[in-house]
Amino acid sequence: MNEDSSQVLRNVPREKAFYFFTSVGNYTGMSAASLKEFMEKVNGVNVKSLEFHLQRGDFEKWVEEVLQDKDLARDIKRLQRFNLTGNALRNQLSMVVSRRYKRLAAPRDTIHS
Amino acid sequence: MKFKNNVMSLDDVDLKILQALQEDSRQTFTALGERLGLAHSTIYDRVRRMEEQKIIKNYTALVDAERMGIKMITALVTVYTEPKETEKVAAKLAESPEVLEVYTSLSEELLIIAKVVAASQESLHEFIANSIAPLPGVLRIRTSIVTKKLKESLFSIKNESKGVTFIKGTTE
Numbered sequence: 047m048n049e050d051s052s053q054v055l056r057n058v059p060r061e062k063a064f065y066f067f068t069s070v071g072n073y074t075g076m077s078a079a080s081l082k083e084f085m086e087k088v089n090g091v092n093v094k095s096l097e098f099h100l101q102r103g104d105f106e107k108w109v110e111e112v113l114q115d116k117d118l119a120r121d122i123k124r125l126q127r128f129n130l131t132g133n134a135l136r137n138q139l140s141m142v143v144s145r146r147y148k149r150l151a152a153p154r155d156t157i158h159s
Numbered sequence: 160m161k162f163k164n165n166v167m168s169l170d171d172v173d174l175k176i177l178q179a180l181q182e183d184s185r186q187t188f189t190a191l192g193e194r195l196g197l198a199h200s201t202i203y204d205r206v207r208r209m210e211e212q213k214i215i216k217n218y219t220a221l222v223d224a225e226r227m228g229i230k231m232i233t234a235l236v237t238v239y240t241e242p243k244e245t246e247k248v249a250a251k252l253a254e255s256p257e258v259l260e261v262y263t264s265l266s267e268e269l270l271i272i273a274k275v276v277a278a279s280q281e282s283l284h285e286f287i288a289n290s291i292a293p294l295p296g297v298l299r300i301r302t303s304i305v306t307k308k309l310k311e312s313l314f315s316i317k318n319e320s321k322g323v324t325f326i327k328g329t330t331e
Contacts, residue, residue: 065292070284071302073292094245 051150054115064108085143102149118146167212181315184218231306238271244296
């Protein structure tokens with residue numbers, strides 16, 4: 047794990063965590079304070095929450111501004127173009143985030159691409 | 160005017176004065192005395208004592224934001240909390256200028272109900288996401304945005320004829 051990776055993979059303070067809502071003002075009770083936790087919560091949160099935040103651009107904004115991972119922010123933004131909903135959205139988002147997490151969390155000498 | 164268990168008991172004259180002041184708190188003691196058939200010194204004395212006893216808490220201006228051209232949205236926000244954190248969360252909410260009213264309630268779960276105003280849905284969401292959801296002990300939040308206000312009442316005193324008094328709401 048290099049210096050940039052540890053920055054992206056760190057735990058952020060409570061006030062900087064991502065809070066999952068299903069609509070304006072309706073908080074699910076789930077939050078993520080790290081990329082690892084975000085990856086886990088994407089698989090468990092109400093899919094309406096994923097649709098709500100993706101459409102608003104909240105995920106990419108948090109990933110870029112708080113985790114400071116521009117590459118992942120760009121990959122998430124790309125998902126908006128496909129107008130995915132339901133489990134199709136969950137699967138794609140989960141894949142994008144977990145792929146990035148595995149790449150960052152893996153020891154440097156195991157990264158091949 | 161009598162005291163029992165440190166609580167001030169109001170007589171018919173006090174109630175009439177309060178009712179008149181709730182209708183128009185800017186009227187003079189002289190005008191109030193003429194209206195109620197009492198000396199202005201009596202009015203002055205009664206009002207002063209009710210102010211000292213905090214029965215009259217304040218004199219304020221009711222502002223109509225819509226007439227000022229200020230577009231606001233109102234939301235009723237229900238915050239579910241861990242029981243031991245409820246008081247702290249409610250106190251924190253009460254500090255925010257966006258929050259007009261805060262109540263705690265015990266129904267099936269211990270919860271907080273707050274009346275919140277914001278300039279837009281986006282600013283409402285930002286406030287809830289950044290200032291309420293991160294508070295320790297908040298479990299989940301349900302928000303209802305008000306689409307139409309049919310009634311808004313202030314707590315006021317109604318003094319009926321024959322000395323019978325009761326309390327009712329007045330509609331703006």
